[in-house]
Amino acid sequence: MRNFLTAIFSKDKSPFVNAKAATSWCKRLQEIDMQSQHLKIHAAVTAFVSEERPTTLDSLSALLLIDDAAQPSYEAVCYQYIANPRMSKEIESRLWKQITSFAVDMAGVYQLFVQSETESGKKAEFALLMPKVLARSLHYLSIQAKWHYFRFEKVPSKLWTLSHQLYRLSEIEGCDSNPFPLYTSHAQEVTSCADEYIQMLMLGSLSNNNLSVRQIDWVDQWLNQWSKLIQMSRKFQEGRYHLCVNLQAPEGVQKIQAESEGEPFRYWGLHDLMHELEETLRRLENGATPRDLGMGKECPAPLAVELLKHLDIFWLMSIRNSVVQRSERKKVAKIADIISGLDSIIGHVRFDNDKNVRKASADGRGQVDYDEIMDMRLYGFVSTRTKEKPPPNKVVENKQKDWHVWNIENESVGGYGAVVHLSENEWVRPGLLVANRLGRQENWHLGVIRRLNRLGDDEVYVGIQSLALSPIAVSLYMEKEERKEQISLAEDSTLGVADLPNIRTALYLPHQIEGKNVNTLILHSADYGTDKIYRVQARERVFMVRLGSVIEKGVDWVWVTVFVISQE
Structure with missing residues (x-):
């Protein structure tokens, strides 16, 4: 009788005993609310670490099941933080700590099994589960980094070091690109160790963009799909790759430098990502909704368009900066x-x-004449008409x-x-x-x-x-539109035809492309069109120009080359 009672009371009630115990324990969790579920799971994980339980195949199977069960409640807590940007400092601090400490502990408990596999000769025992262990570890490291970005904090160097080590281990194991669902609750989404790592790196590339919490979260969701468009390479190819990471440096994405060559660097390009981003932007502007495009139901289309335009500009700058060297400061x-x-x-x-x-100061010192500048840049000399122009x-x-x-x-x-x-x-x-x-x-x-x-x-x-250093403000007119407006205004006797509505404005500036001087304009994005012809007026000077190729674009502006057709 005594032996029977001892067996009952000494029975291990930890959910980490094996998969069966974990399944039964998780089933009972469904009877309580989400917040309580999350706290209980976190407490069980903490106990597993503090009790120094053995890292066996049974306990690893149990951990994977418990982590699966944790996702709905953990995502609810994360959503509570993201959806309430105006919460009090006290609530924000409590939620931030709750979310990040869980991610730290989950990454830590997975790390126990990674160490056990490499140090204790359990490679064959853990082989089938190790890709998922590494991917989930990277996922929780990415969450930690993301919550640091929410507070505009620098990601701790040890976090980058650990993420590099885990990715490198996945390469050694030969499972860095093995596809699988990360969690059963997202069974339709396929990922890999490389995808999780790239997603973390690319979100880090935007960490200094002064984005809001919601914007960072939206980009992270989109990168969950876009990361599949990026392939890492060990060998650098000029013109193809734009960013790199040093697997032995305690930092994230780097610009490719002359010394960024060979092991331990990894390189990737942005062309495929940019093509997908621009196609998504085009479809949104043509009436599609973010939900239709798998971008989430929480992001309104106008905000998605604005954010996509920002990403388009920023990553295009990354492509440009990969070939432009900075001057000494x-x-x-x-x-x-x-x-x-x-x-x-x-x-x-x-x-x-x-x-x-064309004004001169009282002591005779000449000032800049912008009509002379225009002449010199367009023709290489100052015309007689400009010289004879009255002050x-x-x-x-x-x-x-x-x-x-x-x-x-x-x-x-x-x-x-x-x-x-x-x-x-x-x-x-x-x-x-x-x-x-x-x-x-x-x-x-x-x-x-x-x-x-x-x-x-x-x-x-x-x-x-x-x-x-000396841009020139100009006005733009389109001849066909101008005629229509004049006809329309002429029909209204109270208005006449003196002032035309919708006068466009732009900036003229000189530029060099491959050592050659070219004429360029910076104008509003809505005014640009390939081969559009404008009358450009700079004070009394009027030119007919045709718009050429885009040099660069911003959210609401575009910088283009122009070809002078004639001067009036």
């Missing part, structure tokens, strides 16, 4: 006025143009102050870097057009934001590439 301490938005920039540049055109009337100084003030901390031949307060500059994003000037009597210089780097809770480093 020198430290400076300067203050600059900054404006953003194409319309605002055009307005301020036009004021500069009017202020400086303009005095320009009234613009009193509008819609600019920000930034601290410039470094300069180079190609641009400059600034440190700004994010609370005062929440609008900053890679790919945004900006203009700067170092003094109120200086002209506005044109540039584009290339990169962001979060330095602290309210500090961000902004890297800007200079595009032009």
Whole structure:
């Protein structure tokens, strides 16, 4: 009788005994609410580690089943965090800790089995389950990284080191590309160790883009599918690969440098990903919904389009930066006025143009003549008509102050870097057009934001590439549309035909392509069309031009080459 009672009370009640015990234990969890389910599973995992239970095939099978059962409740907790951006600091902190600590513990318990397989000679015993163990480990590391991005925190170096080691182990095991569903609750979604690793790396490439919590989560969902379009390679091929990772460095994605060659680097290209992204964007703009395209039901189409355009610009910049080397930077301490938005920039540049055109100061020092600049760039000489042009009337100084003030901390031949307060500059994003000037009597210089780097809770480093020191504001007209508007206005006797609506504006700037000078315009995206012909007016000068190829594009602007057909 005593032996019978001892057997009953000494029976191991841990769900990690074997698959049967785990299944029975998970079944009983269905009787309680989601939050309680999650806490109980987390407690069981913590107990498994603290009790130093043996890492056997039975306990690994039980762990995989329990992790499967944990997903609905864990996803509910994660959704609670993502769907409530205005929650109190106390609730945010509690949820953040709950979500990340579970991911840390799950990655840790899986790591016990990885170590056991490599150190204790259990390779044959764990062989069939090891691909899923490695993929789930990478998945939980990716969750940790993602929640650090939510707080604009730098991912701990040890997290990157562990993710590199796990991926490298999957390569050694020969299972890095083996496809399988990660969880039974997502049985229709196939993944692999490589997919989980690439998804983590590509989300990391966007970590300094100043995206919101919801935007980061949407991109992560999309990368779940897009990661299948990326293939890693051990051998670099110029023109094909744009990003790389060093498996021995405690960091994520890197730009490919001259020294980024051979082992332990892995390389990949973005062309297939960009093709899929642009096709998705096209379908959304043609009326498809994100839900129809498998992008999730939580993301409204207008927000999806805006975010896709941002990703398109950023990853196109990554392709461009893979072949453009940065100039050497020198430290400076300067203050600059900054404006953003194409319309605002055009307005301020036009004021500069009017202020400086063909006027001479009282002491005889000449000022910049923008008509002469146009002549020199178009023809290589100043025309007689420009030389004989009478001086303009005095320009009234613009009193509008819609600019920000930034601290410039470094300069180079190609641009400059600034440190700004994010609370005062929440609008900053890679790919945004900006203009700067170092003094109120200086002209506005044109540039584009290339990169962001979060330095602290309210500090961000902004890297800007200079595009032009003396852009020229121009007006654009389409002859056919202009005639229609004149006819329409002529029929209305109260309006006449003096002022035409829908006058387009743009910026003219010189540029070099493969060492050759070309004429270019930066105009609104809606005004661009291949081979479109415009009348371009820069003050009194009028040209007929045909739009050429796209050099670069932003969310609301496009930079294109132009060919001068004639001058009126």
